[in-house]
Amino acid sequence: MGLHTDMKNKLEKGFGEKKETEEVNMKSLIEKGILKLAEKPKDNPENLNFPVYTISLIEHDYPAKTPVMWNSVYRKFNISAGNIMAIGDTKNIQQIFEVFKKDPKYLGGGVGVGFKDEVIEFLDEIDPIAKEIGAVNFMVKTPEGKLRGFNTDGVGYAVSLEEVFGKKDERLENKKAVILGSGGTGNAIAFMLADKGMRLVILNRTTKKAEALTDKINRYFNFDEDKKARFGGEDLIEREVVDADAVINVSTKGTSGDFENYSALALAKIPVTEENIKENIKESQRIFGKISKKAIISDIVLRSGDTPFINFAKSAGFEILDGTPMVIYQGVEAFWLLHRRDFEEKGIAKQEVLKTMKEAAGFVF
Template identity: 40%
Template sequence: MTIETLLREGMAAIAKQPPGNWGNASANIPLTVPLIAEDYPAKTASMWNSMYSRLLVPDRNMMLVAEPKDLKRIIDVFRADPRYRGGGAGVGFKEAVIPYLDEVTPLAKAMGAVNILKKDARGRLVGDNTDGEGYARSLETVLAAGKVPLKGAHVLLLGAGGSGRAIAFALANKGVRLTILNRTESKARELAGAVNRYFGSTVADGGSRILLPSVFGGADAVISVIDDAVSPLDAYSTIGDMELPVTPESITRNRGTAEQLLGTAKRSLVVSDIRIRKEETPMLAQAESLGFQTLDGIPMVVHQGVAAFWWLYGDELASRGVQQTDVAETMGAAAGL
């Protein structure tokens, strides 16, 4: 079985929107294969393939669109295909893939989510998570510009999915005080509880979005971690009221309630949205128009990509005199930073 098997069976398709995505599934070269549930203009393929070109190696990164329900078959094929070296677990796969792996690193296991897989020398598939550390580094840089240290900062996390879990654990590890709010309150409370158990102290609180007005004014950063590749919620600022179905009237109400909350915020507040879209998200556009510092998901993608690339290839790269800063330079340029 090879990756071409998945394409023939209709269980996967080569993503069309990511710039620089490798499109030849039959090439006899080593492959890294990120899985995504929806086709969107992800930066991963461009970043990784730029690095492969710089290293003058034949490896290529080929993003595939697939469905999590087919993971057992997909993972069986990855194990069987000798060209598969590893790859990403995108939205929809971060949590679902874990039962099919042979090993998960301790922190990723506590998070309950992985974003990167590698095939080890014994052919075993191992999962890790670099999403959170990648985001923490990008937020630390932006907060420092406003002379706010990351350690001790109060951060509002809006959402509790796969990316949100990784970010929550990474920020807690940096000494951040977390308030996790979600439309489904039980998910926010579960995530806060998992973080607190892992670190052995109360560093996170979880609750419903109803609490937003009472906690917004004291926040140093507010982060939207809604990470669906395509979502009807894209029309909304995650700060404001989000009603379904989306209508022109509900969008107007959303902007109004978001602006009211932003009016109560510290002027040093960092407003962040990890969604990567062709255009700036409504949350970031509105915050920028009101003079707030903003942070999108691209720096996170670069930082986590560098960490993931090093996790797969670190020993090989070090033997060639390549440093992580070299990887960061190449991937950052490919992502447009």
């Protein structure tokens, strides 16, 4: 039985008669406290009472948009399925994945913050570009119970950045992007922006991680010397942003937790103290004064309220790009990986899914 046929059998209850389903194993993970249903995402279900479902796995609670986008599509097109965001600890990843493989209701799902790099060794199959990136953000379960990994983050972000430059009748090719941070989503974004012909400078607190990423990119695309991605530490931020066309934060600065009050544009000294935060903010404001007002300031971090990085950019009059468009576009790509053939059979176009997800996420278009 093929993946399409198996999924069609599971989903047909959403397009027609509902059928009995056997007891799921995911409930045991909830009951044991290994997984917890996230509370901050809008429209995240409070239980697992669906004939089939997709599970988005994250390491901390935040107002993610995936549940509201996916569940809006499921409801609009009368599919008896649910998208559920669950919080877990990477130390339990092997046990979680064993249940994913055995649970007959589990179709696949998102791999979020904290898990993107960690899941690879537990996958049975991985898309070649995701393997090269070294991070996965979406999984599909095959009829044989195997987990296949993909990465749609980079595609989603590249499309959103293209839209911003497109409003100015400009293309991404030959534009300089300074990427603050590496790993996980940042790796995927860097790969896709390189694929679009942008000139990349990757700066990270741990320089070796930035170096490893640029080596992967340059080897994969076999760039000539003048096109090669460059790397460095955070001490180079001030110098590199001066002529940047886009400054993009993919680091943990600005996320909830220890780093939520730090700006991505300056060093974040540890331990986290009021004095160190003030120093970071002051230095960030100074460096902002050196960036061209034509540059796009972008931060992929999603949280309640703007990050310090985006807040400064807004107050200084820069054009900004937050993480919402990326989440929408990568979400559509992931959804289509899982449901494409079934939706096409019903005459439901990918653009209809995109429109529904945009509306659900409150995206102005």
